[in-house]
Amino acid sequence: MFFNEEDSRGVRQPHNDPLVITLTIGGFNTQRILIDNGSSADIMYLPAFQKLKLDLGRLRPFDSLLVSFSGDKVYPKGIVTLKVIIGTYPKQQTHQLDFLVVDCPFSYNVVLATKENHAWTIEKEKEDKVEALEAVELVEGEIAKTTRIGTTLSPEMRTKLIQFLKENLDVFAWSHEDIPNISRQVIQHKLNVDPWKKPVQQRRRVFAPERSQAITNEVNKLLQADLIREVYYPEWLANVVRIEANPEKVQAILNMTSPKSVKEVQKLTGRIVALNRFVSKATDKCLPFFKTLKQAFAWTDKCEAAFQELKHYLSNPPLLSLSKEGESIYLYLAASATAVSTALIRKEDKK
Structure with missing residues (x-):
């Protein structure tokens, strides 16, 4: 199966539209078959297997785990070999494919794999070959300024590596203050928005107190290091204090x-x-x-x-407006013949 430039007309580029086809599997016309260029296994979902009226006795044992792109793991019900017909006469091919039958919810009946590994992979047991690491103090007396190196280095290489790291301490950033005045040509964050679209005001997000405090602490670190600056209530952002x-x-x-x-x-x-x-x-x-x-x-x-x-x-x-921690507020009390009203008031210096 291949495509040419003629087939791409009318398709907005770049795109990630799924390729969904219909094939004849086990003598039945089977729809909603996803061609996944990232799967390492041909997958058939249990509802599709049952609709093909196949006997569960045809399933052969399969003991390895399947791992999805999201990290979910599942044991297949088994593996079954079925005849698959691609295309229509006279341009058609017939193949015998092994399908792993999986019992989990999915939008498609079948996933056909190609050469790369991405969506579903077969997990195999591997020996743990991760090298052990040791902490090395690069500045004497400052425990926070450490790094880790491998433990399999020869004594001579270990000494040379540590000396090299100590001579180049300026490339390490131990805190936000260690990376001031970074040129925009090196790195910068920006919003990838269409300049021709009208901005939409965001709704204010509410966080749990501990998460809100953590966000405030990180923002304050960036402000103190002069890595970011405040923008005072632009119209297209939600006003966080009103x-x-x-x-x-x-x-x-x-x-x-x-x-x-x-x-x-x-x-x-x-x-x-x-x-x-x-x-x-x-x-x-x-x-x-x-x-x-x-x-x-x-x-x-x-x-x-x-x-x-x-x-x-x-x-x-x-x-x-929201109150600020530690500020002085005033209680305004108004009484009439029919009601008593109160309000909390804060003074603000406005130029």
């Missing part, structure tokens, strides 16, 4: 018409509750709505005025 009201929930209230029944008032108050922490003195602002739920429904001028005022307020809702 919390904004859900735009969809805000828009749902802005799009509402004046309620005409108790049920519509209940829907309005439910939507307000979802945004309660973004609405200053929410109870006072919404009191006219709540009163309509305690008596016969009547949408008064006062209700309408409160409704329009709420819409105007939510057209530009406030942003909340």
Whole structure:
């Protein structure tokens, strides 16, 4: 089987599209056969084996493990030899292939191998030939500045190697501070993005406290070594210190018409509750709505005025910020005839 330039027309390059074919196996037309140029074994999955109505007694023992690309290991049910017909008359070939029958979920019925080893490999026991290593202290008195060398070196070669390493200590980086001012021509990280695509704002990721602290420590090391610099809240990145009201929930209230029944008032108050922490003195602002739920429904001028005022307020809702460890915050308390409101406030110096 081969392909030419004509076959590649219309295919975006480079690509990794799978090659899936149909063959006749054991006298049955078998679909969803993946040609894997990385597998070292021909694999047939148990559901396909059963659909071919083959007797399990035809399976011969196979004791080696199969290892997938992801590292998963499985023992095959056995190995079976089947006749495979490739192509159609008059251009066809017939082969006898050995299939390892595997019982695990997969999107294909059969995987046909080629010469390289990648997706499924047969694990064979090998002797452990890893050379033992010894730690060598390159700077006297500084245990952290060590490296490891092999233990099979001759005494003369060992001495020369250690001396060579000590004479070239400048190539070792023991910490972030040891690699400042690396030229971009040597290495740099960049985002591989399409400049013609509109940036999409990322959602803020939330980590467990211990993981968040570990990330903060590593970032601080890079900042102190002047290897990275802060970028202050670009529009296409999620603002990590600001919390904004859900735009969809805000828009749902802005799009509402004046309620005409108790049920519509209940829907309005439910939507307000979802945004309660973004609405200053929410109870006072919404009191006219709540009163309509305690008596016969009547949408008064006062209700309408409160409704329009709420819409105007939510057209530009406030942003909340996360508190910082060790900072001073102030408790703001507001009381009215109907409610008591509180808020935690932080002072920020803004130029």
